[in-house]
Amino acid sequence: MSIAKRRLSPEESRGMALAAACDLLIEAGPQAVTLKAVASRIGRTHANLLHHFGSASGLQKSLAQYLTDQVCGSIAQAVIKSRTGEGTVRDIVDLTFDAFDKQGAGALSSWMLLTGNEDALDPIVDAIHALVDEIGEGGHEDREMHEDTLTLVLMALGDALIGERLADSLGLQRNRARDLAESHLEHALDRWKQEHEV
Numbered sequence: 001m002s003i004a005k006r007r008l009s010p011e012e013s014r015g016m017a018l019a020a021a022c023d024l025l026i027e028a029g030p031q032a033v034t035l036k037a038v039a040s041r042i043g044r045t046h047a048n049l050l051h052h053f054g055s056a057s058g059l060q061k062s063l064a065q066y067l068t069d070q071v072c073g074s075i076a077q078a079v080i081k082s083r084t085g086e087g088t089v090r091d092i093v094d095l096t097f098d099a100f101d102k103q104g105a106g107a108l109s110s111w112m113l114l115t116g117n118e119d120a121l122d123p124i125v126d127a128i129h130a131l132v133d134e135i136g137e138g139g140h141e142d143r144e145m146h147e148d149t150l151t152l153v154l155m156a157l158g159d160a161l162i163g164e165r166l167a168d169s170l171g172l173q174r175n176r177a178r179d180l181a182e183s184h185l186e187h188a189l190d191r192w193k194q195e196h197e198v
Contacts, residue, residue: 014052016042018066021059025104030111035059057117064108065123071099072131082189089185093178097156106160128153148188155181 008016020041024032035049035056053059074095081087100106105124112121132149159177167174 010052013044013048014062017044017049017052017059018063021063022067022104025063025108026102030060030104030108033060033063033108057112057115060108060112060117061119061123064105064112064121065127067099067103067105067108068124068127071095071103071105072127076131076134083193089189090178090182092185093152093181096152097159097178097181100153100156100160101163106157109157110161144188144191148185151184152181 017038020038021033024037035046039046039049053062078087078091078095082089109121132145155177163177164174167176
């Protein structure tokens, strides 16, 4: 029996829709992530998706949450590994930059801002905040971790939006922003290791 004909649980249906929305985002950009396009891709009706998401902006907000949950989980693991010497700072940088560039979070963020759906960015901001509190020493009080995260996320977002053109116009290698972010985080990790005598 095909997926389109099989009765799915609400969780399965939402999961399929979000996976399809993510694919559309990567393939064709945020303007392609519509209820109609997602419904068509998964063999469901427009009304079915309206039931799950309420509106196109509801779908975008859920997609932002979906992307962010995946990315933040990977970044948290990479941070922990880098502190124990199992991973590298570059792993953290690449995961963050790829999330905003290759996985479409940068394009989705700018699209939501342009279409007036600013509260759809809340899941991204909230998830990053929760991630920082989780991995920071002293939770919410770890000011340096907050500042390092702000720097990394803003660099990744800016790079996703204009990094290629800007680097080219300045005669710099395409990955120069990643190199700079890596250098910044290396200093932050060294500082953390000194403070914790690792």
